[in-house]
Amino acid sequence: MITPAHLPYGGIATFVRAPLVEPQGSWRTDVAVLGVPYDIALGFRPGARFAPRALREASLRSVPPFTGLDGQTRLGGVTFADAGDVVLPSLEPELMQARTTTAAQALRERCTLPVFLGGDHSVTFPLLRAFADVPELHVVQLDAHLDFTDVRNDTRWSNSSPFRRAVETLPNLVHITTIGLRGLRFDPEAVAAARARSHSLIPMTDVQSDLPAVLQSLPRDRNVYISVDVDGLDPSVIPGTSSPEPDGFTYAQAMAVLAATARHNRVVGLDLVELAPNLDPTGRSELLCARLIMETLCEVFEASGHE
Amino acid sequence: MITPAHLPYGGIATFVRAPLVEPQGSWRTDVAVLGVPYDIALGFRPGARFAPRALREASLRSVPPFTGLDGQTRLGGVTFADAGDVVLPSLEPELMQARTTTAAQALRERCTLPVFLGGDHSVTFPLLRAFADVPELHVVQLDAHLDFTDVRNDTRWSNSSPFRRAVETLPNLVHITTIGLRGLRFDPEAVAAARARSHSLIPMTDVQSDLPAVLQSLPRDRNVYISVDVDGLDPSVIPGTSSPEPDGFTYAQAMAVLAATARHNRVVGLDLVELAPNLDPTGRSELLCARLIMETLCEVFEASGHE
């Protein structure tokens, strides 16, 4: 018998029904979640501002601990907190960034693994700034797009530029692996700049033709921050995103990359961005994204010997 | 300057950002909110189970205190708590009722005015049971339908029967005023039973032809429980409901009835039911319902001398 509890549509929607905390409060957990409902830096279809709440609601179908068909328990004993959302200004990018970095730092001081719910991809820059003290930081980025552009439509802070801003700002950010690249159009200057820094640019065609080789090429024994842009996944899997690109990751392929990353490295942070729940009336986009986060956490905590 | 705070789509969605409490916890406020996400007792289009969360989200555009164009402050100093949702079973009506009554009683012991977020209209029966000790209880019901049927489709617990069950159970429930009745089809036995108890059955045509007379006919100086079935309002105003009926209340007409009720009586409880957010992709149904609740609270607390 399963213990009585709220059905998924019942109860206040904190992430996996975790206690609600203040970022600067006195608490300590294994995992803490922070939302960054900011989407004015994207250039096409808005809605990522609604993602943190949608992910919290969807997470209520994936509340740990989990028991698999094999009877193994996952995330047993792992503790969670929901630190709410960053209080955002209406418009000012630099103020948004300052507040986001501050809140992310507070999380890092209080939990083992902070999980960030975007928001468009521009939020990854202020999030990464909270990891300025991590030695030799690596980023593993699932994404259809490079997001390494210097300036787009007169703006340095758009969702095309977070990693460019990050490498400019963070000397400790030594390497980025971007997996899932595809599409007709790349910014040549951005590609050149990424290559000049020896970033690993892995096109989606590589994932489809030889996934084991891609998994082999991932970082090992590194401090890794994982950034999941949901447009890395195929639009048939995640229709709710601003800029869908065909021929993306299946859920299983994405999980293979995330699991390999988690199992062979020290994951210091995780974000999921560019989910636009308003663009998918079937509701499956947020349900699958919430599960993707939880399954990644399983891998992280199993790799770290927890459980 | 307005103090920085979350934009409406930011932060955890408790009702008007009130602290989250346990129904049985140790707290004390003027207003406390309880959700009852139960909709399996309705007979047409489901979705009212999603209403408590939708109302919480929508309430974030109506966080008190309010200052009107005239500079008067409303709900200043009135305190709020959000007691979450009743933990519901999947199917068993009587277990649902027991838990709902228990939670509602806990609220009554801890606040001046409990506000209940349905759910379909069947939840009003267990809610009213929590008021069994109120002397000479009156109900004012805004509704297109009578909801006084004995049995419908083999069931005594459907959303057509809450008030029938209530009068059978609660000797102190002395009178019901139902306003907004309309439609081609009434259950003759139910009408006769209500008339036999001298209930006031006010058709919507009366509201439209002579609203002042309707307002005059409302209870005065009574202990009143207000039950707002959102299908009392016109479907163009609130499209998100299971069983829309044309020619209903405008928002202003509904507020006139609610204000007159609040100002001339002691309001002991309030529910809003039959909102189905999934049936209105424009989102205005929950936004207007949340405001209707807040504006009714303004009237209640101004009548009680608060503020």
Add this chain to the structure above:
Amino acid sequence: MITPAHLPYGGIATFVRAPLVEPQGSWRTDVAVLGVPYDIALGFRPGARFAPRALREASLRSVPPFTGLDGQTRLGGVTFADAGDVVLPSLEPELMQARTTTAAQALRERCTLPVFLGGDHSVTFPLLRAFADVPELHVVQLDAHLDFTDVRNDTRWSNSSPFRRAVETLPNLVHITTIGLRGLRFDPEAVAAARARSHSLIPMTDVQSDLPAVLQSLPRDRNVYISVDVDGLDPSVIPGTSSPEPDGFTYAQAMAVLAATARHNRVVGLDLVELAPNLDPTGRSELLCARLIMETLCEVFEASGHE
């Protein structure tokens, strides 16, 4: 107690659960319903092809007999049949018209009042042809548009022309009263032609400023065919239509016109056209239209001494 029966979403959707008959079969009822799921003659947003089925489904919330709040029974003893839909060709307008006229004639021979479910307004021309033998036929048309244009976009059979084709073809069609006219744009030739035939062209502003006078001006003691174009109603009441025009009929105003027409004339046929259920995800458009039909039938059969 209400007798057990299907909930509205249960059971095969014939109109008001009437027996399914063949137009040419051997049956005899008071009312028979025929669908004409044809919408390729409209010039803007398609979807009226889906209306007959949507109206059948919606009618299941309005199955007669009805008992009002006053205890009076309506449509008691009135019998119904559902003759299904006309079998339509893909494209050929004249073949569509021939089949529609034939089916409508079959209905007229077997029932007192045939009810036709469009389709776009072009179907009214072949429907009216089935009434070629009615002496001094009058039409009462609720509509935002005149629909009396000779040729539109190179076509004589569009939904702008049904009444023009009808008066050319039917010598017995002596008069048309069009109520609800509004909008910035009229076809001057069509207006002139209608005025030359002394049609009554009643703008919506007349309905709003003096409804009693409009009701007085309706035909009396005539053989009347009623044609309800749902864009006559306000778009907030019936959003599901190809070409919405603001400031239209409320449900109550439309019913006042229909009731006055029914009570003072011999209604020989009724159609409801231009409902596009696909354009209204709230579902209220078809629910209100089904009720409008049923309430009009109440008026017709009460006027005829039935019940």
Add this chain to the structure above:
Amino acid sequence: MITPAHLPYGGIATFVRAPLVEPQGSWRTDVAVLGVPYDIALGFRPGARFAPRALREASLRSVPPFTGLDGQTRLGGVTFADAGDVVLPSLEPELMQARTTTAAQALRERCTLPVFLGGDHSVTFPLLRAFADVPELHVVQLDAHLDFTDVRNDTRWSNSSPFRRAVETLPNLVHITTIGLRGLRFDPEAVAAARARSHSLIPMTDVQSDLPAVLQSLPRDRNVYISVDVDGLDPSVIPGTSSPEPDGFTYAQAMAVLAATARHNRVVGLDLVELAPNLDPTGRSELLCARLIMETLCEVFEASGHE
């Protein structure tokens, strides 16, 4: 030339335009269809109540007989009846079950292969009760979930428990093969109970890694009842379902399992459950499900030597 007939959106929507019959009437066909529009036993997003009608409408694009590209005719001469829907109570699970079992028994007496259109998966329990006389009954279940839980949220009748209730009640139900299992969370007690009964629990990963082996492991020469929970399929294929799980069956994979089951066994009954048309505004969920049913019937009747 294709014979004139209704376009798919025309005519009354019985399943594949079959004659409408009463379950207890005097008729005899190869196939008969019964709807069970019941969804209050599910624990997440309602809408399966709308599935029987949606499947009937969608079936009108798949009316047999079929002629393939190879010129072979399928389902030629196979006769169909549509027995409508079970008349359901509003709430009482045991009354729903009694009526459903009775209607299903009536179908079994009158047709070779009854096809049941759910509803949520809880309806499979009363449906299976109608097969209590079948010797050594096997079930082949396509499903993401085990649905073998004893009690969930205080209820023994939820859509998580149909097969648990069935094995408790039906001594002749000797074996269940469940294919497509996946997800983070299983009820350990349910898994243990199923394994104790030697049920075949086949995870979706087996289907993806070695479909031929899965097909080999299916029952042979048995009396088989097939239960298709549409959440077995991938959410990108069937978005319209309450609880989508990623990495499910493609249509072709599902058909491979169904065809292998049909070709090597005696199929005694078939249900399709958990389709929620309201959750998929593209309409493809019901279109594909209707076709899945028809293609499975092709396999069943070809295996039985019919045609």
Add this chain to the structure above:
Amino acid sequence: MITPAHLPYGGIATFVRAPLVEPQGSWRTDVAVLGVPYDIALGFRPGARFAPRALREASLRSVPPFTGLDGQTRLGGVTFADAGDVVLPSLEPELMQARTTTAAQALRERCTLPVFLGGDHSVTFPLLRAFADVPELHVVQLDAHLDFTDVRNDTRWSNSSPFRRAVETLPNLVHITTIGLRGLRFDPEAVAAARARSHSLIPMTDVQSDLPAVLQSLPRDRNVYISVDVDGLDPSVIPGTSSPEPDGFTYAQAMAVLAATARHNRVVGLDLVELAPNLDPTGRSELLCARLIMETLCEVFEASGHE
């Protein structure tokens, strides 16, 4: 006969099929239209960025000249140009403002009446800056909200502040009349500041209780810029807007205010803002807004003696 032309869904969507021009090009018309697809300054539900295109598409059902039921022609001989949209940066408010002012100035130099399609209401500030040379400029604003807040959520450029910024910047802006004010919450500092400048703040209740008096109170013989925030209208009329407020203008009431303004003043510019087509799947919001613009133009050009 109506001249063959594109059906409304055919052809490239320029506003009322006007020629497409560059703002700085060499052209001269009576009316010119400019889009400002900017919505990142609003604080709730985005989508106004999609309004200029939606209004262009919707305008194709309202292409002048118009002939009324009375045979009078409107907008005959009035010439139109569509100047496209301002090229906007991704994020920088002041750069957006500079480009918008520049483009609006270019329009003013080339046409009699520029019409601006927002965008959220923040765009009205840079638009008004293009009228810095108009002597004694008056603004008539239809709006549920005052939009005169100094700072909101740390931002001076939000859609709550356009008129505050305008009066600070434009000495010639002598008076603002705001009509339709309603809601529970006003910014007291903003109200005080507007009253200190003797702005006319007309609540919606005044419109409903005595429209003729409101019309009398409008400016006369002034240079007037009209700003229509579509949330001034009732949400049942225009559901497609970020922040709906109940009890707003009907279409007829809004047109009465706009007509009275146009007929008694010199209208120098017009904007329509806060339309969010993505929030209204019925499509009627943009259709009614396009017509509102065209009908206002009729009034302006008839008042100016044109036609």
Add this chain to the structure above:
Amino acid sequence: MITPAHLPYGGIATFVRAPLVEPQGSWRTDVAVLGVPYDIALGFRPGARFAPRALREASLRSVPPFTGLDGQTRLGGVTFADAGDVVLPSLEPELMQARTTTAAQALRERCTLPVFLGGDHSVTFPLLRAFADVPELHVVQLDAHLDFTDVRNDTRWSNSSPFRRAVETLPNLVHITTIGLRGLRFDPEAVAAARARSHSLIPMTDVQSDLPAVLQSLPRDRNVYISVDVDGLDPSVIPGTSSPEPDGFTYAQAMAVLAATARHNRVVGLDLVELAPNLDPTGRSELLCARLIMETLCEVFEASGHE
């Protein structure tokens, strides 16, 4: 840095922001686009009339030239024009065809590669008539359906018949290769007629089992017209189509066929039909179709030595 330009939702939506031209005007480009917003010849769910505009809007995310991850530029120097839409009558198929053929001929005279945006598949017949002078014309058709039926529902002009009409009319149309065929139902007469003409009928199962063999079987060194019916693609990839069929092309499979066709032949024309944007609220259908067109153009112009 990417040059400032409109964000995808800004500016007038011509195809890839190409200059707007009249079909009969004096211009000359490499590529010209013509819309045919006609969908009344389809037999199920309308909406293809909205496709030309939707494709234009979607194309604004795919404006050439493109630079790939490998730094190669595609479509550099290739010039584009947008010739708008054919002016269509409301109903008359033969008039539609005449105008479409005329406009297509005008395009052919002025550009190297005309691209046609349907509309339902019936438009391909009049489009092909504009290629009557091409020696030994081959057609490569991606499609789930054969579209070679003689008469359907009494009509010779439906979207099931374009290629039948074409081979009857065009002696130079020597061969058709149809790829992606699937479904339960084929018109035996149509299959026989196509086989009698030695058309290549390639079922989707061949694509899935041996794509290289399919690519080998395509025409080589021919004059080829490519017709892409979007229901050839899988419904999870392109949900927005009238008649979805499961197990269709992935985007990559479709591109493999299109690329192989383009690289080994002389492509004389291209159409994309049966896209119904109204059936896919996620918007991805048109986004992927626009990209499919652009990527095909890359292949065509690279094959021709351009760029």
